[in-house]
Amino acid sequence: MSAQLFLNQTELSRRWKISPRTLERWRWLGNGPRYHKIGGRVVYRLSDIEEFENGRSFTSTMDEQHGGRDVV
Numbered sequence: 485m486s487a488q489l490f491l492n493q494t495e496l497s498r499r500w501k502i503s504p505r506t507l508e509r510w511r512w513l514g515n516g517p518r519y520h521k522i523g524g525r526v527v528y529r530l531s532d533i534e535e536f537e538n539g540r541s542f543t544s545t546m547d548e549q550h551g552g553r554d555v556v
Contacts, residue, residue, distance in 0.1 A: 490520070490527040499533075 497504040510516030511526070517536035519528050 489530040491530060491533065492528075493526055496528050496533065 518532040
């Protein structure tokens with residue numbers, strides 16, 4: 485069994501250069517990456533972080549996933 489690497493909220497906020505409060509808000513809204521609560525601490529599995537990052541890749545602001553629409 486391989487070891488899982490986890491990041492805490494502060495480590496992830498530094499990785500993405502965002503406020504830790506943004507991660508808190510995303511958890512409340514259900515918008516961010518999957519997280520785990522272990523012993524009262526919030527942690528993020530690295531594989532879940534990478535999956536979230538890969539799902540946020542766009543080629544254009546008009547991408548369907550990004551909410552773009554046809555311009556007339």
